[in-house]
Amino acid sequence: ETGVTQTPRHLVMGMTNKKSLKCEQHLGHNAMYWYKQSAKKPLELMFVYNFKEQTENNSVPSRFSPECPNSSHLFLHLHTLQPEDSALYLCASSQAGGRDEAFFGQGTRLTVV
Amino acid sequence: AQSVTQLDSQVPVFEEAPVELRCNYSSSVSVYLFWYVQYPNQGLQLLLKYLSGSTLVKGINGFEAEFNKSQTSFHLRKPSVHISDTAEYFCAVSDGTDKLIFGTGTRLQVFP
Numbered sequence: 540e541t542g543v544t545q546t547p548r549h550l551v552m553g554m555t556n557k558k559s560l561k562c563e564q565h566l567g568h569n570a571m572y573w574y575k576q577s578a579k580k581p582l583e584l585m586f587v588y589n590f591k592e593q594t595e596n597n598s599v600p601s602r603f604s605p606e607c608p609n610s611s612h613l614f615l616h617l618h619t620l621q622p623e624d625s626a627l628y629l630c631a632s633s634q635a636g637g638r639d640e641a642f643f644g645q646g647t648r649l650t651v652v
Numbered sequence: 653a654q655s656v657t658q659l660d661s662q663v664p665v666f667e668e669a670p671v672e673l674r675c676n677y678s679s680s681v682s683v684y685l686f687w688y689v690q691y692p693n694q695g696l697q698l699l700l701k702y703l704s705g706s707t708l709v710k711g712i713n714g715f716e717a718e719f720n721k722s723q724t725s726f727h728l729r730k731p732s733v734h735i736s737d738t739a740e741y742f743c744a745v746s747d748g749t750d751k752l753i754f755g756t757g758t759r760l761q762v763f764p
Binding site for chain 2: 543545570572574579580581582584587589594595629631638640641643644645646
């Protein structure tokens with residue numbers, strides 16, 4: 540148990556569906572992250588929130604929409620995805636971005652059909 | 653901008669043998685360096701980190717890494733591996749901001 544919980548663990552969705560990924564941390568951290576992990580590619584940083592404010596949007600397509608209602612919760616809203624968006628989506632949190640360890644959730648395995 | 657290069661995508665090794673996983677980075681500013689491990693169907697877990705001070709850093713599970721500024725490297729080593737060390741290992745770099753940049757990972761496969 541890493542202290543960062545992601546739901547669901549697995550998700551299959553059609554290209555016209557709308558779904559959301561959820562991430563929750565109760566470690567008292569103030570920074571939260573979404574990463575995309577695809578086979579044979581580096582982990583791609585998608586979004587960063589620090590004290591609920593988005594501080595990084597790494598040129599992510601608008602079909603991915605993050606939401607951070609408070610410092611413990613982070614969502615990734617998905618709509619009209621493409622098959623190439625199939626990947627493992629990892630959420631992480633840290634105390635103060637940069638110097639401190641990031642704690643990762645177990646990820647959501649997303650398959651777009 | 654920072655970047656990380658992990659030169660080996662796969663490293664096969666026999667149990668109890670030593671292993672080194674290579675990592676090189678590039679950055680125009682001072683960096684903080686990390687090694688993470690990912691077991692199957694799991695998220696990433698921190699093995700060790702270099703922030704400042706001694707260039708030899710010891711981590712969990714008997715791993716250590718050495719920061720070499722002149723060679724811009726942060727190689728991970730273990731003197732004797734176990735079957736349970738089979739996993740994916742990721743090197744990462746941060747410039748002190750919120751961005752943690754990862755390499756492509758090295759798959760360590762330990763054989764009996």
